[in-house]
Amino acid sequence: xxxxxxxxxxxxxxxxxxxxxxxxxxxxxxxxxxxxxxxxxxxxxxxxxxxxxxxxxxxxxxxxxxxxxxxxxxxxxxxxxxxxxxxxxxxxxxxxxxxxxxxxxxxxxxxxxxxxxxxxxxxxxxxxxxxxxxxxxxxxxxxxxxxxxxxxxxxxxxxxxxxxxxxxxxxxxxxxxxxxxxxxxxxxxxxxxxxxxxxxxxxxxxxxxxxxxxxxxxxxxxxxxxxxxxxxxxxxxxxxxxxxxxxxxxxxxxxxxxxxxxxxxxxxxxxxxxxxxxxxxxxxxxxxxxxxxxxxxxxxxxxxxxxxxxxxxxxxxxxxxxxxxxxxxxxxxxxxxxxxxxxxxxxxxxxxxxxxxxxxxxxxxxxxxxxxxxxxxxxxxxxxxxxxxxxxxxxxxx
Amino acid sequence: xxxxxxxxxxxxxxxxxxxxxxxxxxxxxxxxxxxxxxxxxxxxxxxxxxxxxxxxxxxxxxxxxxxxxxxxxxxxxxxxxxxxxxxxxxxxxxxxxxxxxxxxxxxxxxxxxxxxxxxxxxxxxxxxxxxxxxxxxxxxxxxxxxxxxxxxxxxxxxxxxxxxxxxxxxxxxxxxxxxxxxxxxxxxxxxxxxxxxxxxxxxxxxxxxxxxxxxxxxxxxxxxxxxxxxxxxxxxxxxxxxxxxxxxxxxxxxxxxxxxxxxxxxxxxxxxxxxxxxxxxxxxxxxxxxxxxxxxxxxxxxxxxxxxxxxxxxxxxxxxxxxxxxxxxxxxxxxxxxxxxx
Numbered sequence: 081x082x083x084x085x086x087x088x089x090x091x092x093x094x095x096x097x098x099x100x101x102x103x104x105x106x107x108x109x110x111x112x113x114x115x116x117x118x119x120x121x122x123x124x125x126x127x128x129x130x131x132x133x134x135x136x137x138x139x140x141x142x143x144x145x146x147x148x149x150x151x152x153x154x155x156x157x158x159x160x161x162x163x164x165x166x167x168x169x170x171x172x173x174x175x176x177x178x179x180x181x182x183x184x185x186x187x188x189x190x191x192x193x194x195x196x197x198x199x200x201x202x203x204x205x206x207x208x209x210x211x212x213x214x215x216x217x218x219x220x221x222x223x224x225x226x227x228x229x230x231x232x233x234x235x236x237x238x239x240x241x242x243x244x245x246x247x248x249x250x251x252x253x254x255x256x257x258x259x260x261x262x263x264x265x266x267x268x269x270x271x272x273x274x275x276x277x278x279x280x281x282x283x284x285x286x287x288x289x290x291x292x293x294x295x296x297x298x299x300x301x302x303x304x305x306x307x308x309x310x311x312x313x314x315x316x317x318x319x320x321x322x323x324x325x326x327x328x329x330x331x332x333x334x335x336x337x338x339x340x341x342x343x344x345x346x347x348x349x350x351x352x353x354x355x356x357x358x359x360x361x362x363x364x365x366x367x368x369x370x371x372x373x374x375x376x377x378x379x380x381x382x383x384x385x386x387x388x389x390x391x392x393x394x395x396x397x398x399x400x401x402x403x404x405x406x407x408x409x410x411x412x413x414x415x416x417x418x419x420x421x422x423x424x425x426x427x428x429x430x431x432x433x434x435x436x437x438x439x440x441x442x443x444x445x446x447x448x449x450x451x452x453x454x455x456x457x458x459x460x461x462x463x464x465x466x467x468x469x470x471x472x473x474x475x476x477x478x
Numbered sequence: 479x480x481x482x483x484x485x486x487x488x489x490x491x492x493x494x495x496x497x498x499x500x501x502x503x504x505x506x507x508x509x510x511x512x513x514x515x516x517x518x519x520x521x522x523x524x525x526x527x528x529x530x531x532x533x534x535x536x537x538x539x540x541x542x543x544x545x546x547x548x549x550x551x552x553x554x555x556x557x558x559x560x561x562x563x564x565x566x567x568x569x570x571x572x573x574x575x576x577x578x579x580x581x582x583x584x585x586x587x588x589x590x591x592x593x594x595x596x597x598x599x600x601x602x603x604x605x606x607x608x609x610x611x612x613x614x615x616x617x618x619x620x621x622x623x624x625x626x627x628x629x630x631x632x633x634x635x636x637x638x639x640x641x642x643x644x645x646x647x648x649x650x651x652x653x654x655x656x657x658x659x660x661x662x663x664x665x666x667x668x669x670x671x672x673x674x675x676x677x678x679x680x681x682x683x684x685x686x687x688x689x690x691x692x693x694x695x696x697x698x699x700x701x702x703x704x705x706x707x708x709x710x711x712x713x714x715x716x717x718x719x720x721x722x723x724x725x726x727x728x729x730x731x732x733x734x735x736x737x738x739x740x741x742x743x744x745x746x747x748x749x750x751x752x753x754x755x756x757x758x759x760x761x762x763x764x765x766x767x768x769x770x771x772x773x774x775x776x777x778x779x780x781x782x783x784x785x786x787x788x789x790x791x792x793x794x795x796x797x798x799x800x801x802x803x804x805x806x807x808x809x810x811x812x813x814x815x816x817x818x819x820x
Contacts, residue, residue, distance in 0.1 A: 162640035335625045426655045439632030442591035
């Protein structure tokens with residue numbers, strides 16, 4: 081807001097001078113803006129309330145406590161039946177959206193970095209393959225990419241009775257990817273403890289190794305040691321308890337494979353499409369970031385005797401990250417929002433579940449409001465996290 | 479994403495449009511516009527689908543034409559808005575369409591959500607279809623435990639399905655799509671074992687499958703699905719027009735008035751026929767409804783009577799060959815019963 085003192089200095093001299101006073105003008109414009117905005121919001125709210133009454137529609141969020149009455153195909157984290165409430169159904173939708181978004185972000189980032197670095201490879205073939213990948217996926221609308229995976233790849237897989245048998249008791253058919261579900265018996269908790277101990281141990285080893293290298297210049301095989309700790313400790317824990325772990329293998333039932341765990345084709349097609357689509361954008365961001373690092377940096381690293389791998393890992397990428405992270409945030413947000421295309425293949429994300437609720441209850445305004453608030457919250461949280469990450473990765477000026 | 483934007487836009491336009499729509503009665507609005515905006519199915523052969531000439535045709539479409547004929551005396555003054563199950567009620571609410579004639583089941587909750595059902599133009603029930611070649615040995619819906627079931631979202635079908643499997647202590651895996659075309663494609667590709675919707679729909683979609691003869695509709699009917707036209711609540715005159723258009727079609731069948739003989743019938747001496755066709759002296763039946771007195775003539779001239787509409791679109795005169803069954807006239811053991819036009 082403009083400051084309060086419009087000062088009596090020029091007030092007596094002339095009226096015109098007050099109009100040309102930038103402070104005064106700023107004050108006037110801001111007042112008008114606030115008035116118009118308030119009026120607009122009042123009009124919208126008033127109109128909505130009046131029309132809801134005229135159409136004999138109830139409003140409010142009380143309906144969310146009602147019994148949903150419909151089933152949802154995939155609810156990996158919450159117990160949901162048709163007896164659950166609408167609010168539980170919405171949570172299932174939100175969690176499904178988050179699942180596909182998080183999984184998609186992780187793979188899209190991996191694909192993006194591999195392809196992006198690949199585009200700068202000295203190898204002609206790798207470079208060209210990466211270019212073709214980027215151009216193909218970047219230039220197809222994401223909905224078509226989803227259809228490509230759903231209709232073009234996954235739905236032409238064989239029927240349940242002719243499932244493709246893969247190693248380790250896994251099967252692939254047009255109902256999804258079936259794999260043995262681990263069943264933990266008594267004592268399996270020790271494996272969890274072992275896993276946590278392994279991760280903590282790996283972090284400690286890494287810290288110690290960095291310190292030692294700083295002090296003495298000697299290197300330590302951190303990667304292999306960490307892997308050994310993270311895998312070895314849980315295995316050791318299981319061995320102590322006499323392997324209290326069994327697997328529930330999928331077997332052929334009357335209609336489909338029964339037992340085990342399942343990843344449905346709806347999730348897979350959405351997940352793959354979002355990963356591949358966003359991955360192509362991330363690849364370009366990564367390439368731009370690496371290009372943005374001065375050539376002198378690489379030459380200096382070479383002059384110090386670093387080989388190509390460590391040069392990329394220790395010199396180029398950390399500097400490139402400064403350029404990469406801000407646009408990367410936008411891509412993560414895009415991916416999350418694009419996940420609402422799930423309705424096209426029947427994956428029960430927030431939009432699909434919300435749409436069903438909207439139709440069963442007729443509460444359009446409430447459901448649309450919930451959609452907007454949830455997507456806004458997810459996006460804002462992602463932004464906050466990425467801004468924090470960006471600040472952490474930024475070069476510290478000395 | 480597209481859907482989210484669409485919904486948001488719909489909600490906003492709902493507010494704006496409602497403000498305008500409520501200023502006059504629906505009949506005045508429709509007359510001012512010069513055409514009826516009718517919400518129909520996106521593509522349910524027999525009920526509402528574009529034919530090979532690109533014109534909309536079907537049972538529900540004929541009802542739209544009948545209303546247009548009643549209002550304007552001209553069945554061509556109608557525009558069709560194809561709507562998915564999910565979008566149909568918001569579209570009516572927002573004023574995007576004047577009437578919804580789209581296989582919509584009359585339920586208490588819908589009736590109290592700001593809508594009015596004006597009658598039942600087709601008594602239906604939910605059924606199941608399976609690929610009998612692939613699943614030989616299954617001849618009852620009670621053998622379907624463990625199956626994947628294709629179903630359209632936002633329908634009463636989806637709710638009945640959940641209830642039926644729950645009360646019979648069976649498990650199933652719902653595969654839910656928003657658009658009927660997507661449900662069809664998924665079932666045809668073998669993504670699910672079972673297709674469930676209203677039985678009339680099953681018969682219609684069956685013919686569109688790659689190998690229709692492989693598929694059978696199971697005998698069980700698990701629900702009552704009274705389908706009928708819907709209007710916005712709060713405009714009694716408009717609801718009356720839609721309601722009596724349906725009764726006019728039924729009455730015409732009862733009295734033997736057909737598309738072919740309606741002109742001739744206007745000269746009939748039969749008092750009832752004279753009254754229905756607006757030939758009585760000083761009759762006010764049509765004008766009291768807000769229409770002209772020859773409204774029934776216009777309706778029958780445009781689409782025929784109920785029996786003709788039924789047989790041409792879904793009955794013996796169509797590829798679907800659906801029997802009249804409970805949709806026969808009350809006098810022939812069915813449930814269709816017109817209130818007297820007098």
